[in-house]
Amino acid sequence: MALLVKKFGGTSVGTTERIKAVADQLVAARQEGHDLVVVVSAMSGETNRLVALADDIMPDAADPRELDVLLSTGEQVTIALLTMALLSRGVPAKSYTGGQVRILTDSSHSKARIVEIDQQKIQNDLSKGRVVVVAGFQGLDAEGDITTLGRGGSDTSAVALAAALQAQECQIYTDVDGVYTTDPRVEPRARRMEKITFEEMLEMASLGSKVLQIRAVEFAGKYSVPLRVLSSFKPGNGTLITYDDEGTEMEQALVSGIAFHRDEAQITVCGIPDQPGTAFSILGPIADLNVEVDMIVQNVGADDLTDFTFTVNRADYAKVMSFLEERKDELGAASIIGNNRINKLSIVGVGMRSHAGIASIMFHALSEAGVNLRMISTSEIKISVVIDEKYLELGVRALHEAFELGDDEVEGD
């Protein structure tokens, strides 16, 4: 008998029929003898609907405190409905908002961080045999104001509860049946992984794999909460995200997955003086614009001049381009050039640590496919390249094949 935290996302509780199906599933888990804490999202589409309502009243600038009061209502609906479904199945259960079980956060509305969870109330209910249903995505700050954790934040609520309660596993039920070697919509041979390490999952998530909220993975890694992603529609083991405790590279793979990010743009400041302070003079003010810079490359200088290239999210491209154009003379730059039709393609794997030559396999595969690399960056467990967006699908498939990630059963189909 174990304590499990199970989290159901918006599509899993998107209709009353779905909610009843979740309740049936929970009844079965309880019959196996497990203690259950259940975290739910709002019904699918509900949070977007609420955002749109706010936008209609205070366009683009809804008051942060009031927006959180509004957005937190979505999850309050689903906790009550799911609890009713459990009660009508004869299962003792109780629902709580984030504030009621004292999920205490800081005061950064719409992106609050959990600072503490008082698990007394939950433990008390569990000891009375109740299923505890908790609203995801929300908490309370020190002032007693409602906060929300950022879009997709219910994953983080679930992991935080699992950490606080020392649950055996945190199971995230969603509309996919696990973490795949790459996006199956791009490469049909993509395979579900049985296991992946926290580090790899973190890279996959920050490089574009949208299965889990990044913060949830970070949290789970930090507190060593085994995390499992499963389908709420299709039975199966899903993917376990954990530490590589046997000290073996999981599944003995050199590369575990291929991740990509479509919404990228590249900007080059050409012919700037190669002297101390140049990088800061470009990137400092961009950080002040609240724009996140991803890859950064500065060329070897020639004639005391150098080129400085970096990538930003495509949504920030126009803003950064016009900002730099205005500051061109001040920076002493010859020109500013940009390209907002690029993508980032990455390979991820802890196996890279102990194997040389991974980069050359990657570059060889991409050259065979005729894909030009515009930028390259590496870290301990990933290699990323910037390519023209028209080559993305081709590049993903070439790498998936080169690192033999495919599902044999589908091969030859």
Ligand code: ASP
């Ligand atoms: N309902 C929130 C959202 O749509 C939180 C979540 O689903 O995790 O972002």
Ligand code: MG
């Ligand atoms: Mg979600």
